[in-house]
Amino acid sequence: DARVTQTPRHKVTEMGQEVTMRCQPILGHNTVFWYRQTMMQGLELLAYFRNRAPLDDSGMPKDRFSAEMPDATLATLKIQPSEPRDSAVYFCASGQLSVTDTQYFGPGTRLTVL
Amino acid sequence: AQSVTQLGSHVSVSEGALVLLRCNYSSSVPPYLFWYVQYPNQGLQLLLKYTSAATLVKGINGFEAEFKKSETSFHLTKPSAHMSDAAEYFCAVTLYSSASKIIFGSGTRLSIRP
Numbered sequence: 001d002a003r004v005t006q007t008p009r010h011k012v013t014e015m016g017q018e019v020t021m022r023c024q025p026i027l028g029h030n031t032v033f034w035y036r037q038t039m040m041q042g043l044e045l046l047a048y049f050r051n052r053a054p055l056d057d058s059g060m061p062k063d064r065f066s067a068e069m070p071d072a073t074l075a076t077l078k079i080q081p082s083e084p085r086d087s088a089v090y091f092c093a094s095g096q097l098s099v100t101d102t103q104y105f106g107p108g109t110r111l112t113v114l
Numbered sequence: 115a116q117s118v119t120q121l122g123s124h125v126s127v128s129e130g131a132l133v134l135l136r137c138n139y140s141s142s143v144p145p146y147l148f149w150y151v152q153y154p155n156q157g158l159q160l161l162l163k164y165t166s167a168a169t170l171v172k173g174i175n176g177f178e179a180e181f182k183k184s185e186t187s188f189h190l191t192k193p194s195a196h197m198s199d200a201a202e203y204f205c206a207v208t209l210y211s212s213a214s215k216i217i218f219g220s221g222t223r224l225s226i227r228p
């Protein structure tokens with residue numbers, strides 16, 4: 001049963017520290033999404049990639065966030081420096097080419113910035 | 115630009131009762147519509163999707179939704195609620211385009227009373 005995996009599942013860090021979250025998409029999926037979920041804002045799309053190329057990162061604060069796909073099996077989301085307002089659950093999802101295709105979500109990384 | 119509105123952030127029904135979760139969309143062209151479910155401490159998973167085929171779409175766990183263009187609605191229903199249906203439900207919309215992205219609603223939390 002293929003699944004999207006995310007590491008770490010939980011991360012507690014102090015303000016100003018760098019945070020790296022990793023995602024392994026389902027093998028064969030060529031589209032990867034990063035979402036952030038908070039009580040106040042709900043589910044927000046931060047960025048997404050197709051065939052490892054960034055298609056849209058307009059939802060991401062550019063000054064501190066960066067997203068990359070170094071290869072087809074790994075997507076990363078970095079925050080540097082982290083701030084308390086970045087505390088949220090970050091989800092990675094993967095899918096096929098068409099936007100009508102199902103997105104398969106990982107279990108999320110719960111980030112707490114003190 | 116497309117958008118979705120979910121009416122009611124919290125819905126509570128008795129076990130065995132009808133479940134009705136409301137979703138209205140806004141789109142200048144025929145959209146593609148989805149319902150996703152999120153169980154506690156998990157990522158989202160697809161319940162069902164409408165991609166311009168049959169207007170009544172059946173999904174997993176006994177859920178179904180009907181696309182009504184005249185009402186711009188895509189409400190989710192289940193004839194008889196089960197305790198295991200307690201979760202958060204998200205309606206989402208996209209357009210068929212290689213550059214399109216999926217937009218999620220704010221979510222509706224479904225509680226089931228014994």
